[in-house]
Amino acid sequence: MDLDARIYVAGHRGLAGSAIVRALGNAGYRNLVVCTHAELDLTSQAQVEAFFQSQRPEYVFLAAAKVGGIQANNSFPAEFIRDNLVIQTNVIHSAWASGVRKLQFLGSSCIYPKLAPQPMPETCLLTGPLEPTNEWYAVAKIAGIKMCQAYRRQYGFDAISLMPTNLYGPGDNFHLDNSHVMPALIRKFHEAKQRGDHQVVMWGTGTPRREFLHVDDLGAAAVYLMQHYSGEDIVNVGVGDDVTIRELAETIKAVVGYDGEIVQDLGKPDGTPRKLMDVGRLSHLGWRARIGLREGIEQTYRWFLEHQGDFRG
Template structure:
């Protein structure tokens, strides 16, 4: 299906989009349609309309989003809700009206209730209150899921919605104020080692547990499911294992070579106590993650060192 199709990857310069592009190219897909923000503003309906009219992609990966960690979500709630709604609405609608054969929507595990039973099944969506620190982004992503389902039901538009767990990997955002926890820890420990700091301060208690998926594994899952999956039911994408934030920090400290002390700033929020996805549906469809966490962090740290002069780290938000 994909090898001969024209494929638009929305958000191809971001963490997820760039990984999807790498995966597609590795599989021999050479009819890729790519446009950066300087060429296409996904929040501008007229621009998106003109783009789809001119290019008419057959397959769309919607990997563009306004993203960030706890601090960014708390600081910019209006942007996280409004901007993401605009991007999703514009791309999904234009893809349908201009004849795309399939659209894959990338959501997030933050769509699930804060206190959802663990591991989190897809059926737990909309069964309880969201985590307040990222509810704006979560609500936007839930709206995207529902829009895909609505277009499938009413118009027969072939959409699927995939819910990744916490992601990391080459191309991540390493901004200390606005990134997610794993890239922030990599940068913190790396810079602390260079300065010779005796301590590194880590937000929260360190007790919350999180699951981490290498972005190249996610890309492989996205391509596999785009080729094989046909249903409005959402699919969790994860590894099925989690780790405490404290254990993660100690692992990153070891990999970066930092030898100082880790200090917890308990005045900062922890977020959801635990977030582990149930991936039995994904496994039943014939796909499993292959990159161990230690190997993935080592790979990400190597990438960070090679690109330390130009890693994303100054922008308020990035593209997922």
């Protein structure tokens, strides 16, 4: 991409999209096109078509999606499959139809089977049943991958697909009911410390293992792969290392400075036993994550402290 290329980042206010905007800025790209939901409803086919015809971006980062944790996926399955299918279909088709040179689609590690081999290679896609707690989101993302591949095969559209692992960092959702595990724990420990609580309740057994990628690493990888990769094969984006949820909680507890006890609610679901990415393909393409977990949590907690007045619920 030339530095003056016209680049549209869909979902620029979200966790991943905002990181991509930062990464593009750090790399010297200034001709960015962004729209809020009020300005452009990506679930409206007519609005999306009109936007692409009028704005004519050359490159597209498709980071817009309806996202949430286990509870949100369980509570709103229809919204998770419908909204994500509609958003990605509108954007991918209109990008191709308007002559976009290249599009990057962001998927998710939840596309892989619940009992996928660990670490999960890209080749295990569609080889087994999905994790039931987020299958609606996963099915939509798989459809997005296949749409990119289909448009490449039939139309020669240069659409690539990245599969990020669990993301965290500045701009995350810290809502206690519908956030992911790391921001939820950061907020729980912080508020327990403020109140002087003796215990913090953690969902499940604490034994599932998870991989966590700082969102600014994801942004850097997204820009790098847009510049250096063109192919039908999906690419995992992760760090290649994982921790148990209990280990994550202990690290967050230490960063926050909470002195109480961690107790586990065994009535809550664990989700997938393990989700570790095989990042061999990404490494072969010349990119590796740089931000360590403890460093990333410390940075995220600082951001939380600066913005906690903005949170609701």
